[in-house]
Amino acid sequence: xxxxxxxxxxxxxxxxxxxxxxxxxxxxxxxxxxxxxxxxxxxxxxxxxxxxxxxxxxxxxxxxxxxxxxxxxxxxxxxxxxxxxxxxxxxxxxxxxxxxxxxxxxxxxxxxxxxxxxxxxxxxxxxxxxxxxxxxxxxxxxxxxxxxxxxxxxxxxxxxxxxxxxxxxxxxxxxxxxxxxxxxxxxxxxxxxxxxxxxxxxxxxxxxxxxxxxxxxxxxxxxxxxxxxxxxxxxxxxxxxxxxxxxxxxxxxxxxxxxxxxxxxxxxxxxxxxxxxxxxxxxxxxxxxxxxxxxxxxxxxxxxxxxxxxxxxxxxxxxxxxxxxxxxxxxxxxxxxxxxxxxxxxxxxxxxxxxxxxxx
Amino acid sequence: xxxxxxxxxxxxxxxxxxxxxxxxxxxxxxxxxxxxxxxxxxxxxxxxxxxxxxxxxxxxxxxxxxxxxxxxxxxxxxxxxxxxxxxxxxxxxxxxxxxxxxxxxxxxxxxxxxxxxxxxxxxxxxxxxxxxxxxxxxxxxxxxxxxxxxxxxxxxxxxxxxxxxxxxxxxxxxxxxxxxxxxxxxxxxxxxxxxxxxxxxxxxxxxxxxxxxxxxxxxxxxxxxxxxxxxxxxxxxxxxxxxxxxxxxxxxxxxxxxxxxxxxxxxxxxxxxxxxxxxxxxxxxxxxxxxxxxxxxxxxxxxxxxxxxxxxxxxxxxxxxxxxxxxxxxxxxxxxxxxxxxxxxxxxxxxxxxxxxxxxxxxxxxxxxxxxxxxxxxxxxxxxxxxxxxxxxxxxxxxxxxxxxxxxxxxxxxxxxxxxxxxxxxxxxxxxxxxxxxxxxxxxxxxxxxxxxxxxxxxxxxxxxxxxxxxxxxxxx
Ligand SMILES: Cc1cc2nc3c(=O)[nH]c(=O)nc-3n(C[C@H](O)[C@H](O)[C@H](O)COP(=O)(O)OP(=O)(O)OC[C@H]3O[C@@H](n4cnc5c(N)ncnc54)[C@H](O)[C@@H]3O)c2cc1C
Ligand SMILES: Cc1cc2nc3c(=O)[nH]c(=O)nc-3n(C[C@H](O)[C@H](O)[C@H](O)COP(=O)(O)OP(=O)(O)OC[C@H]3O[C@@H](n4cnc5c(N)ncnc54)[C@H](O)[C@@H]3O)c2cc1C
Numbered sequence: 001x002x003x004x005x006x007x008x009x010x011x012x013x014x015x016x017x018x019x020x021x022x023x024x025x026x027x028x029x030x031x032x033x034x035x036x037x038x039x040x041x042x043x044x045x046x047x048x049x050x051x052x053x054x055x056x057x058x059x060x061x062x063x064x065x066x067x068x069x070x071x072x073x074x075x076x077x078x079x080x081x082x083x084x085x086x087x088x089x090x091x092x093x094x095x096x097x098x099x100x101x102x103x104x105x106x107x108x109x110x111x112x113x114x115x116x117x118x119x120x121x122x123x124x125x126x127x128x129x130x131x132x133x134x135x136x137x138x139x140x141x142x143x144x145x146x147x148x149x150x151x152x153x154x155x156x157x158x159x160x161x162x163x164x165x166x167x168x169x170x171x172x173x174x175x176x177x178x179x180x181x182x183x184x185x186x187x188x189x190x191x192x193x194x195x196x197x198x199x200x201x202x203x204x205x206x207x208x209x210x211x212x213x214x215x216x217x218x219x220x221x222x223x224x225x226x227x228x229x230x231x232x233x234x235x236x237x238x239x240x241x242x243x244x245x246x247x248x249x250x251x252x253x254x255x256x257x258x259x260x261x262x263x264x265x266x267x268x269x270x271x272x273x274x275x276x277x278x279x280x281x282x283x284x285x286x287x288x289x290x291x292x293x294x295x296x297x298x299x300x301x302x303x304x305x306x307x308x309x310x311x312x313x314x315x316x317x318x319x320x321x322x323x324x325x326x327x328x329x330x331x332x333x334x335x336x337x338x339x340x341x342x343x344x345x346x347x348x349x350x351x352x353x354x355x356x357x358x359x360x
Numbered sequence: 361x362x363x364x365x366x367x368x369x370x371x372x373x374x375x376x377x378x379x380x381x382x383x384x385x386x387x388x389x390x391x392x393x394x395x396x397x398x399x400x401x402x403x404x405x406x407x408x409x410x411x412x413x414x415x416x417x418x419x420x421x422x423x424x425x426x427x428x429x430x431x432x433x434x435x436x437x438x439x440x441x442x443x444x445x446x447x448x449x450x451x452x453x454x455x456x457x458x459x460x461x462x463x464x465x466x467x468x469x470x471x472x473x474x475x476x477x478x479x480x481x482x483x484x485x486x487x488x489x490x491x492x493x494x495x496x497x498x499x500x501x502x503x504x505x506x507x508x509x510x511x512x513x514x515x516x517x518x519x520x521x522x523x524x525x526x527x528x529x530x531x532x533x534x535x536x537x538x539x540x541x542x543x544x545x546x547x548x549x550x551x552x553x554x555x556x557x558x559x560x561x562x563x564x565x566x567x568x569x570x571x572x573x574x575x576x577x578x579x580x581x582x583x584x585x586x587x588x589x590x591x592x593x594x595x596x597x598x599x600x601x602x603x604x605x606x607x608x609x610x611x612x613x614x615x616x617x618x619x620x621x622x623x624x625x626x627x628x629x630x631x632x633x634x635x636x637x638x639x640x641x642x643x644x645x646x647x648x649x650x651x652x653x654x655x656x657x658x659x660x661x662x663x664x665x666x667x668x669x670x671x672x673x674x675x676x677x678x679x680x681x682x683x684x685x686x687x688x689x690x691x692x693x694x695x696x697x698x699x700x701x702x703x704x705x706x707x708x709x710x711x712x713x714x715x716x717x718x719x720x721x722x723x724x725x726x727x728x729x730x731x732x733x734x735x736x737x738x739x740x741x742x743x744x745x746x747x748x749x750x751x752x753x754x755x756x757x758x759x760x761x762x763x764x765x766x767x768x769x770x771x772x773x774x775x776x777x778x779x780x781x782x783x784x785x786x787x788x789x790x791x792x793x794x795x796x797x798x799x800x801x802x803x804x805x806x807x808x809x810x811x812x813x814x815x816x817x818x819x820x821x822x823x824x825x826x827x828x829x830x831x832x833x834x835x836x837x
Binding site for chain 2: 115149
């Protein structure tokens with residue numbers, strides 16, 4: 001395992017490589033495939049944090065927890081709520097901020113505030129030819145040249161090894177409340193989530209746990225949270241069974257959704273399906289176990305090892321195989337899109353040495 | 361500003377190209393008479409003009425595909441056009457190009473409230489997207505000041521922002537999918553009514569690519585439920601530094617306003633003379649707006665006003681009615697018009713880290729003195745997106761050139777301060793030749809490599825974004 005400690009060393013390592021490299025952040029997601037390990041853990045540390053400008057810049061190998069702790073100390077947060085999947089995936093290691101970017105890791109708040117890619121404002125990376133490159137910057141609004149920040153976010157290490165990332169952060173809400181409904185059918189529960197998200201009350205989480213409970217989250221200043229909780233109490237003709245207002249209980253509730261803890265330690269394949277929310281009930285009717293987030297737009301499914309969930313879904317959208325093997329990790333793309341993606345990989349990684357084969 | 365020499369062989373076959381275009385489009389959709397082409401000779405960067413070879417106004421994605429196939433096969437460059445409000449010269453033609461306008465494609469294709477999306481043809485104007493859903497309590501969040509005129513097509517190509525993007529983000533954060541036609545005529549669907557990409561985030565790089573990767577004909581946009589209400593406060597300060605510090609402190613206090621707008625004295629005076637909004641005559645003015653129910657607004661404003669009070673404002677004006685709110689916004693909304701009344705101006709668009717605001721405003725005054733032209737500032741302070749307006753006299757020989765040179769100095773200053781050349785207007789031709797101040801040649805090379813993949817022949821809007829010397833080899837190939 002190579003562990004460069006500077007960007008220059010990273011560039012040298014990639015430039016000198018003659019065979020495939022497996023890029024590793026915290027190693028919470030062990031990716032299939034052979035190749036020499038290249039760890040980003042040496043590229044660690046927060047280099048700039050300006051709470052008054054809502055910006056933080058850190059080395060890609062910085063532990064996610066370190067970034068979150070620094071923000072917490074100033075009453076701020078990474079708005080996209082990246083998860084920690086080691087429990088679900090049965091791995092060890094400490095997730096890194098660069099790994100979260102490489103996977104565009106985004107939790108429940110995505111439905112309202114946006115994904116990792118929406119808050120990532122700049123990055124530096126080394127491409128497959130060993131060139132040190134940058135895109136974006138450290139300011140919130142930037143349309144100077146093409147937005148490669150978005151392209152690199154969620155490229156799983158196939159376009160370049162990210163060395164540094166810059167984010168827009170947000171104030172951490174002072175109060176949180178979660179309204180909880182006892183589960184009905186998936187269609188009824190979708191209706192609750194939809195009405196909540198179509199309300200003007202700034203819902204920042206709309207999920208259906210594996211136990212069937214529907215969770216609707218509001219966050220903000222105390223008076224506002226109390227007001228909005230009261231307004232949201234009755235949805236789709238059903239009253240919330242209770243409202244959770246305790247801070248640590250709320251943290252736990254949403255951590256379970258974010259990290260999909262309900263499927264941790266359960267054998268089988270885990271799929272992550274992204275669809276139009278109204279298509280959720282048809283998918284959740286498939287005879288597997290499901291957990292729903294993003295108001296119906298994200299479905300986590302636990303199937304038996306031999307099941308190809310993709311073959312059972314007809315709705316537009318896509319499924320990623322998060323755990324399990326024997327099927328492609330990523331949803332096959334239509335030919336013209338696959339051709340563009342392959343073309344881009346060939347430009348960014350002309351020798352095909354960065355996580356080759358991972359995305360196609 | 362240079363543009364590539366138009367290719368004589370293309371101009372020579374104008375009749376042939378028009379004949380081919382007329383074979384796939386109704387006659388009235390192919391414009392080629394000199395007088396009619398004048399409508400397409402520039403966008404809102406009117407300092408530069410050039411009539412195109414022809415302009416076409418297709419009505420369907422299939423027609424767009426047919427047009428592009430013809431131009432691809434004939435080697436004719438294509439410049440896509442929405443409403444032509446670009447301030448960067450993004451839609452500026454060359455004499456050998458075909459302008460492909462999507463203005464006729466302005467239908468709403470689908471509104472879906474439960475899924476909170478709308479699908480439109482991209483010729484539709486920004487404001488009329490909100491117009492289509494407003495009665496049902498929804499809105500489309502990105503709100504460029506040009507929203508009455510500009511089209512979703514241009515918004516996507518420029519990744520446009522607006523006054524409310526501190527809270528709601530810019531176009532890219534509200535775009536879920538597109539139908540796009542590649543230069544060779546291939547029609548593709550990218551993204552859709554779901555929230556993330558299956559593979560590489562192609563949508564992310566298409567948004568903001570200034571019409572260089574494909575022609576976007578349809579878009580799936582996120583719509584949001586309208587907030588219950590909104591209310592601004594107006595604050596006046598004795599100097600820019602204090603106003604800048606106040607912005608940072610408001611943000612640090614944990615409330616996130618939907619907008620924080622800043623105006624400096626030259627701008628305040630000009631708008632007062634023009635719109636009589638009743639602004640205080642002070643050095644710097646902030647308009648801070650928050651949203652929610654009445655009680656929620658009060659709760660947030662209490663925090664904001666407490667922060668403001670620690671910065672000794674010369675004026676703190678709370679709105680008590682819709683009328684008063686409108687008056688507070690009146691001056692800000694008329695700022696561009698007001699400046700236009702008293703002077704010719706160019707509007708810059710650099711972004712800086714908010715923390716460097718006082719330093720940058722100070723340096724800008726020095727640059728202004730050095731070049732002998734006045735500069736007025738009105739901008740989105742919450743996100744550091746500056747809009748310095750440099751005032752000049754278009755009738756005075758040399759003034760435009762001085763103004764442009766001064767603009768370049770200010771933009772370089774933004775980059776030095778940790779920011780960028782453009783926060784929302786795009787590079788176009790206007791900032792094209794400054795790109796090497798922000799990027800290394802390799803940084804630009806990898807961007808151009810993306811264009812190589814989407815448009816290998818470099819026929820789509822080829823003379824924009826990248827300095828001509830830097831893109832020369834690719835354009836020639
Ligand atoms: C298929 C998939 C789906 C996921 N879905 C979700 C989700 O829905 N919600 C959520 O919260 N999280 C999700 N995650 C992310 C996960 O929770 C971790 O945040 C993430 O894996 C980062 O952890 P890590 O540092 O341990 O990275 P690793 O496990 O070490 O690496 C993960 C991937 O990122 C690449 N990578 C890591 N660092 C870099 C870098 N600096 N430059 C380039 N490539 C790099 C690796 O090559 C590997 O492909 C997903 C991850 C994967 C792989
Ligand atoms: C008074 C005024 C105020 C403004 N305020 C703001 C503001 O607040 N925020 C802001 O961000 N901008 C602002 N602008 C700039 C401008 O309105 C935006 O850039 C807008 O998005 C341009 O849209 P358009 O439809 O007019 O595009 P056009 O000017 O027609 O074209 C702009 C670019 O988009 C490309 N393009 C057009 N159609 C397509 C298509 N179908 N497919 C691919 N590419 C295409 C063109 O080639 C060109 O590069 C302002 C402009 C004016 C004149």
